[in-house]
Amino acid sequence: MKHVKRMDESILVCVYYGLNGERLIRRGHKLATLLDCPLYILTVDAKPLDAFDAEKSGYIERWSELSRELEVEEFIIRDNEKHPIQKVVAEIAREKNITQIIVGQSAQSRWEEITKGSFLNVLLKEVPFADFHIVAVKRPVDEEHETFEKGVRAYVVQDLDNYKIVFTCPKSVSIEGIFFKELGTDFDNGIFKFSHQNKMNEVRIKEGLVTNPHLIHSIYGVSNI
Structure with a gap:
């Protein structure tokens, strides 16, 4: 009841x-x-x-x-x-x-x-x-937007044994999400956030590549996205 x-x-x-x-x-x-x-x-x-x-x-x-x-x-x-x-x-x-x-x-x-x-x-x-x-509400000094740029739409795709981030919608299977780039870097370093089964997930990106691909594997249960 x-x-x-x-x-x-x-x-x-x-x-x-x-x-x-x-x-x-x-x-x-x-x-x-x-x-x-x-x-x-x-x-x-x-x-x-x-x-x-x-x-x-x-x-x-x-x-x-x-x-x-x-x-x-x-x-x-x-x-x-x-x-x-x-x-x-x-x-x-x-x-x-x-x-x-x-x-x-x-x-x-x-x-x-x-x-x-x-x-x-x-x-x-x-x-x-x-x-x-x-x-x-006091803003903590370690909040994301203190050290990251404004989020932009991005995609994670499989690249051989790695996963990389791209910013144009790919023709291949991909994960769509939002990329927050670290301030003060010329490389694609930051955090990629995406939704799966009504839950928000995030992975670290270093020089355009996902640094913790096991999270992608655990969510999708396969080596391919």
């Missing part, structure tokens, strides 16, 4: 691209678990989904995976959105009967605007029935 959650409380987590999205989702899940209430995740973008670059697509994929893992009520993607963010937040809040909203303060996120007086005042007027949690 499915567990019935209380409906007098409902939490909305607003995420935008950057390092803090997963932290905010987990913070929201922790609070929703304590309150035994529904949890919703919202992200807003002015561009349509099919126009997202590899980095944005990677975040969407990870948040979708995390939403399934944590069994959130719904992961809401408002793409191709022309309305102001606060209007969208208000619309979703009313539609889902939201009582608490979690947003993050991040140097890399448009949601940081919520911490500024004018925007916050507008949002409070739009959603007077909800409590707001403004979460200040």
Whole structure:
């Protein structure tokens, strides 16, 4: 029998691209678990989904995976959105009967605007029935994007006994993912991230070659990709 959650409380987590999205989702899940209430995740973008670059697509994929893992009520993607963010937040809040909203303060996120007086005042007027949690998240010095360039779409293909990374869609069988190149190197050194069976995986790349091919073998169970 499915567990019935209380409906007098409902939490909305607003995420935008950057390092803090997963932290905010987990913070929201922790609070929703304590309150035994529904949890919703919202992200807003002015561009349509099919126009997202590899980095944005990677975040969407990870948040979708995390939403399934944590069994959130719904992961809401408002793409191709022309309305102001606060209007969208208000619309979703009313539609889902939201009582608490979690947003993050991040140097890399448009949601940081919520911490500024004018925007916050507008949002409070739009959603007077909800409590707001403004979460200040400190960026660790060892996070990926401190030492890696912006992610780009890439492919791993088999090359004799090795696996190499290429940046144009190959005709041969390949693994599609996102490559984060290390800063300050002229070689293709970095991390390649890809999804398999709704889980994110990563392998190290050194001078264009996968350094831990056993992970590829263990996932696919064969020597060929």
